Amino acid sequence: xxxxxxxxxxxxxxxxxxxxxxxxxxxxxxxxxxxxxxxxxxxxxxxxxxxxxxxxxxxxxxxxxxxxxxxxxxxxxxxxxxxxxxxxxxxxxxxxxxxxxxxxxxxxxxxxxxxxxxxxxxxxxxxxxxxxxxxxxxxxxxxxxxxxxxxxxxxxxxxxxxxxxxxx
Numbered sequence: 001x002x003x004x005x006x007x008x009x010x011x012x013x014x015x016x017x018x019x020x021x022x023x024x025x026x027x028x029x030x031x032x033x034x035x036x037x038x039x040x041x042x043x044x045x046x047x048x049x050x051x052x053x054x055x056x057x058x059x060x061x062x063x064x065x066x067x068x069x070x071x072x073x074x075x076x077x078x079x080x081x082x083x084x085x086x087x088x089x090x091x092x093x094x095x096x097x098x099x100x101x102x103x104x105x106x107x108x109x110x111x112x113x114x115x116x117x118x119x120x121x122x123x124x125x126x127x128x129x130x131x132x133x134x135x136x137x138x139x140x141x142x143x144x145x146x147x148x149x150x151x152x153x154x155x156x157x158x159x160x161x162x163x164x165x166x167x168x
Contacts, residue, residue, distance in 0.1 A: 031064060031135075032135050033064065034061065034138050038166065039061040039069040039138065042070075042130070042140055042159060043060070043071075043158060044072065045162075046142055046154045049154045049157035049158070050142065050154040051074065056077040057077050057081060057143060057144030057154060058073040058081035058082040059072045059140065059142050059155075060141040061138055061141075062086070062089040062138055062139050062141070063093075064138055066094055074144070078144060081143040084122065084143035084144075088124065088151070089141030090120055090141070091127050092128055092139035093129065093139040095115060097129070098127060099123060099127035100125040100126075125147070125151050125152045126143055126145075126154075130159055133166075133167060137166065141155070142154045142155045
């Protein structure tokens with residue numbers, strides 16, 4: 001009984017000390033986010049890049065938390081492309097990694113293979129992070145080009161179109 005009491009006291013002391021440390025921290029934090037206009041500029045540039053390459057695609061932009069900001073679907077893009085683009089962007093921002101980079105590390109037998117079973121995670125190329133001065137501000141997802149590497153090229157064009165706007 002005495003040991004249980006000592007352990008309880010130690011646990012309580014640890015919790016109190018931890019609480020004092022976090023009490024010194026700010027209660028709020030600030031994040032940077034893309035404006036709707038900037039998100040639309042990136043999506044439009046990605047769409048235009050794919051069009052010049054002859055691909056009909058959908059482009060999604062999500063904020064840093066994975067919430068949808070912009071969705072554009074070209075007139076002949078497949079019915080599946082808007083949802084696929086959204087999931088690619090969501091996956092990139094959720095795991096803080098471009099989806100192409102997730103291909104190898106989530107393969108069979110890899111330690112992160114379980115990511116492929118997360119609801120809405122889509123591990124194929126075309127989802128890329130949008131970074132502003134070292135801060136994640138969102139992600140772009142492109143779907144409809146004949147391969148993830150081509151979706152990546154269009155996504156990159158979208159990011160490059162706003163790079164100067166978001167650099168600080």
